[in-house]
Amino acid sequence: MAAYVIRRLLVNALVFVLISIGIFVLVRVAPGDPVRMMVDPEQMRGGGAAFIEAKRHELGLDRSVVVQYGNWLSGALHGDFGYSYVANRPVSAVLGERVGPTLQLMGAALVVALVVSVALGVAAAVRRNTAVDYGATVLSLAAVSVPPFFLGIVGIYLFSLKWGVLPSAGMTTPGGGGPVDQLRHLILPGLILAFVTAGPFTRYVRGGLVDELGADYVRTAEAKGASRARVVMRHALRNSLIPLITVVMYQIPQMLAGAVVIEQVFAWPGMGQLAVSSIGQHDYPVIVGFALYVAVLVLLCNLIADVLYAVVDPRVSLR
Amino acid sequence: MTIRSGRTKTGRVRRGAAAALGGVLAAGVLAACSSDPTQKTSGGDAGVLNMYLYQKPKTFSPLAPNNGPDQLVMSFIFDSLYGADGSYALQPHLAAAAPEVSGDAKTITFKLKPGLKWSDGKPLTSKDVVFTYTALADPETGSAQAGKFAAVTGAQALADGKADSLAGVTAPDATTVKITTTRPAAGLPGLIGNTPILPEHVLGDVPAEGLGDNGFFTEPTVGSGAFTFVDYKTDQYVELKANPNFREPVSIKKVYLKPVTSDVATAQLRTGEMDLTQVSPTDLPTVKQMDGVKVVSAKSPGFTRIALNQSQKRFKDARVRQAFLTAIDRKGLVGKVLGGAGTVVNSSFYGDVASSAANDYAYDPAKAKSLLAEAGWDGSKPVTLSWIPGQRDRDTAVTVIQSQLKAAGVDVKLKQVQADELLSSYEEKSYDMALFGGGNYATEPSTVSTIADCDQGYPAGGNVAHFCDPELDELLSKADAVADPAERKSLFQQAAKVENAQVPYLWLYNPDTVWAYRTRLSGFEPAGLPTNEVGTWNFANWKLS
Numbered sequence: 001m002a003a004y005v006i007r008r009l010l011v012n013a014l015v016f017v018l019i020s021i022g023i024f025v026l027v028r029v030a031p032g033d034p035v036r037m038m039v040d041p042e043q044m045r046g047g048g049a050a051f052i053e054a055k056r057h058e059l060g061l062d063r064s065v066v067v068q069y070g071n072w073l074s075g076a077l078h079g080d081f082g083y084s085y086v087a088n089r090p091v092s093a094v095l096g097e098r099v100g101p102t103l104q105l106m107g108a109a110l111v112v113a114l115v116v117s118v119a120l121g122v123a124a125a126v127r128r129n130t131a132v133d134y135g136a137t138v139l140s141l142a143a144v145s146v147p148p149f150f151l152g153i154v155g156i157y158l159f160s161l162k163w164g165v166l167p168s169a170g171m172t173t174p175g176g177g178g179p180v181d182q183l184r185h186l187i188l189p190g191l192i193l194a195f196v197t198a199g200p201f202t203r204y205v206r207g208g209l210v211d212e213l214g215a216d217y218v219r220t221a222e223a224k225g226a227s228r229a230r231v232v233m234r235h236a237l238r239n240s241l242i243p244l245i246t247v248v249m250y251q252i253p254q255m256l257a258g259a260v261v262i263e264q265v266f267a268w269p270g271m272g273q274l275a276v277s278s279i280g281q282h283d284y285p286v287i288v289g290f291a292l293y294v295a296v297l298v299l300l301c302n303l304i305a306d307v308l309y310a311v312v313d314p315r316v317s318l319r
Numbered sequence: 320m321t322i323r324s325g326r327t328k329t330g331r332v333r334r335g336a337a338a339a340l341g342g343v344l345a346a347g348v349l350a351a352c353s354s355d356p357t358q359k360t361s362g363g364d365a366g367v368l369n370m371y372l373y374q375k376p377k378t379f380s381p382l383a384p385n386n387g388p389d390q391l392v393m394s395f396i397f398d399s400l401y402g403a404d405g406s407y408a409l410q411p412h413l414a415a416a417a418p419e420v421s422g423d424a425k426t427i428t429f430k431l432k433p434g435l436k437w438s439d440g441k442p443l444t445s446k447d448v449v450f451t452y453t454a455l456a457d458p459e460t461g462s463a464q465a466g467k468f469a470a471v472t473g474a475q476a477l478a479d480g481k482a483d484s485l486a487g488v489t490a491p492d493a494t495t496v497k498i499t500t501t502r503p504a505a506g507l508p509g510l511i512g513n514t515p516i517l518p519e520h521v522l523g524d525v526p527a528e529g530l531g532d533n534g535f536f537t538e539p540t541v542g543s544g545a546f547t548f549v550d551y552k553t554d555q556y557v558e559l560k561a562n563p564n565f566r567e568p569v570s571i572k573k574v575y576l577k578p579v580t581s582d583v584a585t586a587q588l589r590t591g592e593m594d595l596t597q598v599s600p601t602d603l604p605t606v607k608q609m610d611g612v613k614v615v616s617a618k619s620p621g622f623t624r625i626a627l628n629q630s631q632k633r634f635k636d637a638r639v640r641q642a643f644l645t646a647i648d649r650k651g652l653v654g655k656v657l658g659g660a661g662t663v664v665n666s667s668f669y670g671d672v673a674s675s676a677a678n679d680y681a682y683d684p685a686k687a688k689s690l691l692a693e694a695g696w697d698g699s700k701p702v703t704l705s706w707i708p709g710q711r712d713r714d715t716a717v718t719v720i721q722s723q724l725k726a727a728g729v730d731v732k733l734k735q736v737q738a739d740e741l742l743s744s745y746e747e748k749s750y751d752m753a754l755f756g757g758g759n760y761a762t763e764p765s766t767v768s769t770i771a772d773c774d775q776g777y778p779a780g781g782n783v784a785h786f787c788d789p790e791l792d793e794l795l796s797k798a799d800a801v802a803d804p805a806e807r808k809s810l811f812q813q814a815a816k817v818e819n820a821q822v823p824y825l826w827l828y829n830p831d832t833v834w835a836y837r838t839r840l841s842g843f844e845p846a847g848l849p850t851n852e853v854g855t856w857n858f859a860n861w862k863l864s
Contacts, residue, residue, distance in 0.1 A: 040385060047465035047478075049779060058461075088536075097553050098553070161589055168583060170577070172555070175367075175575070277375065
């Protein structure tokens with residue numbers, strides 16, 4: 001398996017370089033000059049044009065895209081992903097300080113989503129075509145179709161404004177606040193992201209379990225006298241969860257998209273907010289850095305999904 | 320991946336799944352517990368002010384291109400020689416009195432208040448001012464402000480790298496700054512007087528090249544403002560504490576400036592998580608109904624306007640521009656898009672100076688039509704109106720203007736553009752009409768030249784309309800050569816009269832800057848332009864109960 005992982009990592013590295021070229025070129029051919037946008041026309045008097053020219057030169061924007069890419073790649077291989085035009089700091093630092101908050105939001109949401117969706121999915125599968133099943137279907141359909149920003153605004157209105165039980169935005173009360181304070185800030189955005197994510201999970205758990213419950217070994221287990229709970233929980237559910245690994249791993253990069261919106265609504269200082277603002281400001285190095293971060297996440301999650309598959313299912317071998 | 324048949328080893332499944340879930344859980348819990356548990360909640364605490372920041376700040380550097388949220392933060396942590404008052408006139412801050420301008424307007428002397436101190440206790444002297452002005456005038460530092468110092472003796476040599484210092488700015492003693500210029504520059508104090516002063520004892524040893532990228536400007540922990548920078552928690556808040564060495568005692572202990580969306584700011588104002596915010600006209604009715612919240616407003620010097628691209632022959636005729644202005648019901652616009660919170664203006668000049676602007680271009684579609692007919696306007700060619708969408712007042716205004724101009728016989732097409740698209744169309748002179756806003760020509764009226772002088776066409780200056788009237792240029796340059804304030808004012812009034820007749824821009828309205836604050840804050844005076852001037856605030860009066 002080690003050989004397989006190494007081979008996959010090498011292929012991923014190649015894909016990564018190709019993606020980086022694609023993103024780099026795309027970002028730069030998009031209309032908009034990041035330097036010209038820094039100076040308001042009102043301040044162009046005298047030195048404005050000279051400042052713009054000097055800044056373009058300093059950032060290397062007056063050179064061809066190929067040279068710019070070469071410089072960027074050689075830097076990137078040394079772990080230097082360039083400087084943010086806007087923040088005047090290394091891209092790795094700018095991205096780095098946002099990874100924590102996003103991970104916290106996504107991690108918490110993922111855990112909640114998994115617990116809820118497994119419970120709901122099992123209930124729906126076991127009581128197929130009953131009110132429970134239909135209820136679960138409606139809920140998960142709602143989770144998929146209601147936009148997260150709407151849930152965010154409704155959440156703020158109800159929990160902060162009307163009932164005053166949760167803070168309306170931010171990751172902490174200014175000045176720190178401690179773990180309890182942080183947890184209170186996490187509840188609303190975390191639950192909304194969890195709700196949105198749990199929708200598709202529930203469908204998969206239910207579908208998988210329904211299939212397994214019809215399998216021969218389930219009948220065998222029932223025939224040898226195992227209780228219904230034991231049949232479902234020990235035999236069928238365990239097998240039905242294997243495909244969920246793939247779904248979860250594919251869903252993690254997807255969750256980032258949901259997190260972008262949630263972070264925007266709740267002023268959560270994560271990657272999503274950064275991505276949105278850097279696109280608005282044409283902060284090329286940060287946009288490229290963010291896009292590559294997502295690319296790495298997708299590549300890694302795919303690899304992890306394949307490896308985990310082999311780990312949990314002995315019928316699968318990686319060569 | 321291949322599938323091979325075999326027995327299911329449930330033990331391995333369990334371990335694998337448990338490890339995966341455990342890992343995710345651990346990551347979530349670890350991340351959730353990473354903050355310092357010793358700190359206490361501070362929302363609503365006495366002495367702690369939570370204020371809305373309408374965008375995230377980038378850097379806290381007076382050398383960088385002006386950026387609203389940066390400047391709002393800087394107005395708390397830096398002080399300048401002068402600041403603007405409610406009517407945008409210069410008032411001494413670090414300076415002891417008004418600047419002394421010599422008869423030929425070529426020598427300007429600033430006197431500092433005695434005994435000034437930096438937040439770290441070190442004395443603030445004329446040396447700091449000389450250092451700051453030299454850094455600002457030197458493009459090598461990455462300064463975007465060098466143009467303001469063009470008239471100062473030695474500025475050219477400094478820019479060309481032939482000198483290391485700015486010959487025209489000297490410090491004869493610890494509280495005196497003397498500036499000499501190569502040409503009369505009576506407007507210089509208004510141009511540079513409100514620039515934040517930087518600490519020479521902190522930055523003096525940093526080489527000029529790349530000074531603007533120095534780490535100090537992301538963490539300016541030494542300042543001379545009412546408050547001192549403590550920390551910027553990225554995307555969350557800027558934390559400031561009272562500066563015990565400020566020239567006046569300040570009672571507020573701590574300030575948190577929070578960049579959130581305006582919706583969140585309004586919600587937090589209600590919950591008490593926010594004490595002070597700016598309010599958009601659309602949120603005004605909601606905010607007015609809140610308990611324990613007061614709404615106040617101030618006139619802003621910036622105005623929303625439309626530039627007509629006068630490199631096109633059809634817009635060169637002043638009658639066409641007058642006709643366009645007459646065809647728009649600007650009073651109606653203020654009511655409709657600003658809920659009445661604004662004023663119609665008829666000049667780029669402000670206040671007293673603009674009072675001579677005789678023609679008020681009242682809404683009169685019939686007159687607009689006849690003016691266009693006189694000028695031989697060709698109604699068959701459409702005119703494109705470009706604007707950057709996203710501000711509700713402007714998004715509504717363009718549609719109103721479109722239909723009103725149509726009534727006058729002008730076929731207007733609307734075009735939404737991005738910021739840089741608009742700038743590049745200014746540069747290429749490829750737009751027809753553009754709606755935008757902002758600016759401050761109130762503190763120093765001669766700055767109108769930036770948007771109106773013949774030689775200031777974008778990108779050389781801010782004259783994006785490529786308007787040109789030699790008479791106006793002449794009057795403005797005359798005003799710069801006169802030291803006497805009364806005589807200057809009369810020249811500006813003449814200039815305003817000429818400008819009013821020529822209509823270089825279609826002035827639409829001055830939106831008021833509306834503030835809302837929780838009543839536990841007292842002594843707050845609204846600022847019309849919190850983001851452009853250091854020192855519109857009177858922090859010493861602010862009290863929290």
